[in-house]
Amino acid sequence: MQIQFLGTGAGMPSKARNTSSLALKLLEERGTIWLFDCGEATQHQILHTSIKPRKFEKIFITHLHGDHIYGLPGLLGSRSFLGGDKPLTIYGPKGLKEWIQLTLETSQTHLNYSIDYVEVEEGVIFEDEEFKVIALSLQHVVTCYGYRIEQKPLKGALQVAKARELGVPNGPLLGQLKNGINVTLDDGTIIRSEEVTEPPKKGFIVAILGDTRYCDNAKILSRDADIVIHEATFDHGTEELAANYGHSTNIDAANVAKEAGSKYLLLNHLSARFFQQDIEIMLKEVKELIPNAFIVKDYDEFNWQQGELKAIVK
Known part of the structure; x- marks a missing residue:
């Protein structure tokens, strides 16, 4: 499994960071990719990666703010142009289906594949023999969800x-x-x-959280997770702004991961107000609480193998 960040900024694009989107690459596990959020110009970001839109099997949307959904109609249309013909499932809050269908109809965009829409409610929203996905509501200024992706135990190797x-x-x-x-x-x-077989091996757990204040559901989704992906729109010096706008600081995110017993923390959704020297200070503060932490930037990619998360250096 690999995780690649396509947009790590907050609110609107900047020269350094695009709006929110990340790809969970399950190419070895199921031959597909799951996309989480799809901010404006996500498909432009994809052009600079090895990601093939036709490989998208599922798209999970955390909430309906523009910086998390404005890239969807274009991406859906391009998936058709690029030979994508397999069905796609889109998960998200109430209103997402109506917005997508109206946009595609108004722009007369024809798709060569079907879309199955799942209106997210709290609980298990997907499960098969390999994976289970759980959604819980977070504390933002609009309805917003976090997702917990659990890989089921892997069969032991044959001796x-x-x-x-x-x-x-x-x-x-x-x-x-x-x-x-x-x-x-x-x-x-x-x-x-x-x-004649080895014991089953534990699968991975990834928590991907949408925009949120520090809250209990964030910790529940992150409990004993191998990887937590959490927003850090603000720092500890702007915690009052974070609370007012339904966001988290870097310390909030670190406390969620630490209290949940998570192994790795990846921080994204950073405000453009922060320069590189600010980000280095933010990361140092976070590592005092959870050592295995990264503040990610666009195109960063991580590989999960044998219980360890490593950045892919290109």
Whole structure:
């Protein structure tokens, strides 16, 4: 799994940061990409990456402020032009479906694929054999959600040498054992899958939070998460502004991750008021609370492998 940030600014684009969007790349896990928020010019940002819009399987919108949705109509249209023909599911607050459909109809934009709209409410909003996604409301000035993505435990690797020692021949029986199915040999011996496979491995947990004040639901979504992605629109010197506008400071975000027992914290959605020297101070303050923290910028990409998150250096 990889995470790539397409826009890390707050409110409106700046020379340094575009508006909110990030891609959760699940290419190894399911051959697709999930997009979270789609601010203005997200598709322009994508042009500078290896991301293929036709790979988008799901789009999750946290709330309906323009800096999180104004890039959607253009991206949806371009997905058709670029050969995307597989169905797409879009999750978001009430009103999102109506806005998208009206925009596409008014602009006479034809799509070569169907869209399934899911109006988000608190609770499990998606689940299959591999993943579960939970949504909870946050504390912003409009209805806003955070998402918790849980990868279900991975099947343990087949211990081929051990299986052969027990008399299992090469062929389909090995595949059945790998898939958790017990097999019976020609002599009647039953080989149980758990005898020849390693224990299941824990899947990853990522919490992706929309705009929010410090709140309990942010901590619930982040509980024991491997990675928390949290906004940091303000710093500790502007906490009063943060509260008034329904946003968080860098310290708020750090406290959420620390109190939730999270492993890594990625801070985004930064105000354009902050210069590089300010950001370095903000990061230093955060690391005093949670050492495994990063303040991200546009195009930053991280790889999750074997329980560790590492920045991809290009």
